[in-house]
Amino acid sequence: MPNDDQWITTRVAEARKHHPLLTEAVLARIGPLLKGELNEGPLPTARLMAVAKALIADMAPAPPKVEVTK
């Protein structure tokens, strides 16, 4: 089931093999979406666009880590 943890974990692991560019942020966001609003009813266009924007933002490469020294 798309709202089942096991199902989501398996699918996400499969997807990572095919698409190594996927970020942790995207994978973290898609789980709750699958368990929640994606199942509840057709998403309105505005909401679809908002989720799409958020996912695109999640795909942005993380800024280089800055080491903070005391």
Add this chain to the structure above:
Amino acid sequence: MRIKSIALEWFRGAADPVTLEPECKSLVVYGANGSGKSSFVDAVEYVLSHRRIRHLAHEYSGKHQEKGILNTHKPKDRKAALNIKFKDDSELKTDISDTGPSTSTGAEAVAMDTWDYRRTVLRQDEVAAFIHDTKGGKYSALLPLLGLDQMEVAAENLRQLAKAVESESGLGETRIALKQPEATRKTAFGTDSNDQILKTIGDLHTKYCLDKTATTDAVSRCKELVTTLDTRVELCSADDRRYVALRGAAELDLKQHIGAVHKASTKLVGAVEPLIAEKLDVLQKTVAFVDKLGDAKEVKCPACGRSISTDDFQAHVTAERKRLKEIIDTFDTWKAAIGTLCDTVKSLKSNLGKADVKSWRDELAVGVLADNFAHLDGLNAEALRASCGEEDLKAIEGKLLPLITAAASASKDAPPDAQALSTARRTIEAGKAVILAKDQSAAAARAEALVGFLNLLEQGVRDEIRMRSQMVIDEISTDIQAMWTILHPDEAIEEVRLYLPEDADKAIDIRLKFYGVEQDSPRLTLSEGYRNSLGLCIFLAMAKREADNDRPLFLDDVVISLDRNHRGMIQELLEKEFSGRQVVVLTHDREWYTELRQQLDAKRWGFKVLLPYETPEIGIRWSHKTTTFDDARAQVAQRPDSAGNDARKIMDVELSLIAERLQIRMPYLRADKNDKRMAHEFLERFIADGKKCFQVKAGTDYAADTTAIAACEEADRLLVSWANRASHTFGLVPSEAAKLIDACEKALEIFKCSSCGKSVWFADAENSEWVQCQCGQRRWRYGKG
């Protein structure tokens, strides 16, 4: 959760409160057309389907549906309400306002939200609609019943989300845009690597921007360089500035870009025209088809119908996919070539529009290049980008190339400084485009990965739906087949089952064997009655899956197109498959109602009759009787002849069934006359046989029931004289019709014991000589006539 009662008040056909009270038993409700049966079903749908009734949806939607669900004659000071009471005494009360949505309270215990109306109620029109629907329509109708509609919603949302990501990230445009810098790069840097290009930019930055050594980011360096070079040009002499501008125009490789568009157009036309319309749609479907082939050795090509090996087919599809991808790539190249050409035209306009070259232009504009400048000034580069045809290309070639030649000629002797500035400017522009393309390419790769991920999830959900559908459908098909066999024993239509067509997604159909021949759709061979019977089996098979829920089933006029034999089998089906379930059967078929009333187990079944509808103000009303004589009574005043005819029809049906129960031996008649006997014939036999067979307890022994015989004689006498008159000469008066109805009703009452209230055939012992009522006060001796 069984239903105790459903009360309606000014809802649909109801006026003052009227209550259907199954009292947790199963129930058969008879009512003539328009008597209000479906109002109770509408009430159930209304509360279970979030205040919506589907058959009203085409007329009223949202809160406006209130206009359709209220009694049209509801007084303003009266409220409309529903009250459904359950076995555990919980109640769901719904008040409906005249203008707005309704409010419901109570009955949390029954978890109304999880109670699917579509698994609870079956209406006649829905049976027919389902069978006649397309495979896709059947899929949509069955998916909720299979409990998979949420997954379908998820799959569709994922598909839409992938499209939204593609659109929001500008993936299509980026793919095209990425092709443009390739030509620019080749002209400016030849075969230099990215690192070499970065070094060139760095060197120029060091040369021209000595005061900005802190900038390391390549794009920022390019921006700084452009500003610095522009400032330097500004500080040059007027002649140098003119040289720079003209050189900028002269270095534009317009000819190559025109050639690129020509080349791309030729390739596109050659590749696309004969193929794209033909292949694109087929290929998309074929890809899905191939994915589902599994271990099949051979397959029938969905495109051409030929049978080929799976391996060949898969190789063919892979090659076609590659070809399609190449065509998409050609499209992108074509668009990119046009984009580059338009950018070049814009640059030319910009360079030759500068104030620094005005004197040069003015000199040439009075000569042979006047038209050329006019054409350049009139060109709209953005319009050209949207639509660039062969005529446009010819005009650009003919009018603009001479301008570039003239600019090259005028700038060939440019001072070295001006040449260096111009070259540096061009190099930086090209370098910046290359660097930005690198970023765009990375962004496109990320967006493509995201779209691919969402597509993969959608496919995963669809695979899951298919697998689960198959599993559930297999289980249901076993029940459908069993139910079909009950309804149609010994008939040559077998192996009725649902299946998922292999060549289509989101599709379900029904398969069966018709006289040994496999049929992929019931519409090919089954009559309307059989198709409806099949629809009923499918609904009941679905409902059976929910047996644990103990939720009632409402069957609203579902036997309308079945003949008497098959209708009779439904009673057997309900008894056999749903003996533990509360079933509410609503019918306008008087004959079937009578059959059910006489044949169903009265311990588990109740029987109710609705009075014919009179006016909206009076609303829905119950008859106090379980026979249907009130249908006839309703016509006594206005149409006494119809009332008399109805009374006889009721007697025809009732007596034929009683004769079957009491095993009355009727004289054999020819052909189908045996099935069309009239009440008079039965009464004659009852009167003749009854003198010996119909007995009433007298002390410790039994004696002939003379009262019963007298009632039969009186009914027979009036039927022969008055009912015949009603049929033939239409001369019945209201008082006669009323008396006839009373006599008929009284004759039927003799078959019920006045002490225990049970029929004389209640205790029907096998191999016994007689049947009797529960208390034994009345009995009928078999076969003694």
